[in-house]
Amino acid sequence: MIRAVPLADDLVLRLLDAGDAAALAAAYVRNREHLAPWEPAREDAFFTEQGQAADVDAQLASAVSGASVPLTLEERSTGRIIGRFTLSGIVRGPFQSANLGYWVDGARNGRGIATSAVREVLRMSRDELDLHRVQAATLPHNAASQRVLERNGFERIGFAPRYLKIAGRWQDHDLFQAILHD
Ligand SMILES: CC(C)(COP(=O)(O)OP(=O)(O)OC[C@H]1O[C@@H](n2cnc3c(N)ncnc32)[C@H](O)[C@@H]1OP(=O)(O)O)[C@@H](O)C(=O)NCCC(=O)NCCS
Numbered sequence: 001m002i003r004a005v006p007l008a009d010d011l012v013l014r015l016l017d018a019g020d021a022a023a024l025a026a027a028y029v030r031n032r033e034h035l036a037p038w039e040p041a042r043e044d045a046f047f048t049e050q051g052q053a054a055d056v057d058a059q060l061a062s063a064v065s066g067a068s069v070p071l072t073l074e075e076r077s078t079g080r081i082i083g084r085f086t087l088s089g090i091v092r093g094p095f096q097s098a099n100l101g102y103w104v105d106g107a108r109n110g111r112g113i114a115t116s117a118v119r120e121v122l123r124m125s126r127d128e129l130d131l132h133r134v135q136a137a138t139l140p141h142n143a144a145s146q147r148v149l150e151r152n153g154f155e156r157i158g159f160a161p162r163y164l165k166i167a168g169r170w171q172d173h174d175l176f177q178a179i180l181h182d
Pocket of ligand 1: 034035038102103104105108109110111112113114115116137138139142143144145147148
């Protein structure tokens with residue numbers, strides 16, 4: 001069971017909730033330009049409460065199946081969502097592995113928020129989800145994201161040509177992993 005975890009500055013890292021659609025739509029509207037170069041291309045409907053409600057339903061269904069752990073970073077005093085951190089593609093058996101994706105509100109960048117939230121996600125992955133490994137993929141020029149990974153002990157393990165469709169194009173990625181057990 002994943003419990004909500006308080007971080008610094010009035011922030012809490014917690015599981016996505018069925019009631020988050022309106023706050024998420026507002027967050028994606030605020031961050032549309034900030035996220036566009038780094039995320040899949042989004043239809044206009046994605047930026048509406050209805051669009052987010054459908055996305056939240058899909059994410060929660062995936063979480064119930066054990067394939068993902070969708071987390072949000074909420075500012076407690078305002079109820080604003082200022083980031084998301086998602087473990088997806090969880091595979092058990094001898095792999096015990098997941099992929100990690102994330103973003104932080106552009107107005108809050110450069111304050112160590114992603115670094116501390118990823119640290120907490122790795123702790124959860126090891127102690128509460130019993131994972132062995134977390135993988136992350138970044139565009140080769142995403143220096144800020146790579147810094148977040150390096151500061152959390154991720155190692156670059158390779159280069160994947162045309163790996164993910166980001167901003168409408170199949171783009172090359174650098175692959176990183178964090179091993180959670182000795
Ligand atoms: C990447 C992202 C999550 C970082 O969030 P953040 O809260 O600003 O991250 P932090 O403050 O914890 O750390 C950022 C680090 O990158 C560094 N950094 C920022 N911009 C940089 C740049 N252009 N070149 C090099 N380093 C950079 C910062 O200095 C900081 O490192 P430091 O603490 O050693 O000084 C945020 O910018 C974001 O959401 N970007 C858009 C979506 C995205 O790229 N998601 C990841 C996809 S793989």
